[in-house]
Amino acid sequence: MKETRIRVVVADDEPDVVLLLRVQLEMLEDFEVVGAAATGLAAVDVIRDARPDAVIMDLLMPGMNGFEAIGVIQEEFPDVAIVAYTGVAGDYVRMEMQRLGVALVLKSGSPDGLARALREAVTRRQPS
């Protein structure tokens, strides 16, 4: 088992999506899912406890949504890389993520694309 695994928190209100991401990331070996949350608020709490390298953030969630959670995470945990994960992204979402400097991955994409975005986001957060 590699020592350099990327520790990930998954935030999505759909339990089946969380299961899928957990399975997909486990298959890739260099990731470890260390927590999951169904709301933006819960994601902040999980991140506080688990101190992951990255979070996969669904944008539409009850309570505190992904947009709001991203703001909080960037403020409180600037070392945690964020990848926004959404079913659809119109102009507003794309521009907003660009403004926040957050990578955006569509749920229709491949696991490889998500993994690549996570690795790149973590690398950007931890310059050597």
Added chain:
Amino acid sequence: MERDPELTWLRERVMNVVGHELRTPASTIRGLSDALAGTTDPSRTAELVGALQRQAHRLEQLVDEVLTAAGVMTALPVGAPSAVAVEGVVGEAWTAVGGEPGRLVLHVAGVKVAARPPSVRGIFDAVLRNAVNLGDGSATVDSCRDDGMIAVGVDSPGPPLPDEDIRFAVEPFWRGERAVTSTPGLGLGLAVARALAEHEGGTLTVEALAGGGLRTTIGLPAA
């Protein structure tokens, strides 16, 4: 060419709702089936199969919603109106949408409206489905008579709703803030219910319920 703001707004709503509500189960099913093909662990297999079944069911429900809406919009119920007992229809609809027995309170004994029975049933199916899925799971139905019309009110308590959700609740493809994130659906239910009410010469309006939730008022000709 300048775009019609109303059409642009509708396009964005359709894109958002269809994109999120249909794409999520479709993409999840594809991913789950790929993951299933790559696992040999029996317990993981069972988890993935369970998730696949749930997502397939969800997709099926969404397709049913589209077909129901398309059916109503393109082929409204025909035939002569008849006297329809509201209490009976509401009770049947409550059961059909999965409402818990004992959580429906009726104050409509003996109230009858003059309408086509499939329209009345379609209206209450949609309104009560909202109560079950988006409210606290209870509903209270009352009525009053005014100038040849019966106004049937359906109170579905729940969390307070943003003004925007109240204002656009009956617009097609509008999904309230809470609905978008909690319950599968395409935002067609109340739009269909309103179309059916208007087809019967009536109205359907919504307002915030004091204390949180929604009050839907269906006006139909008295029998």
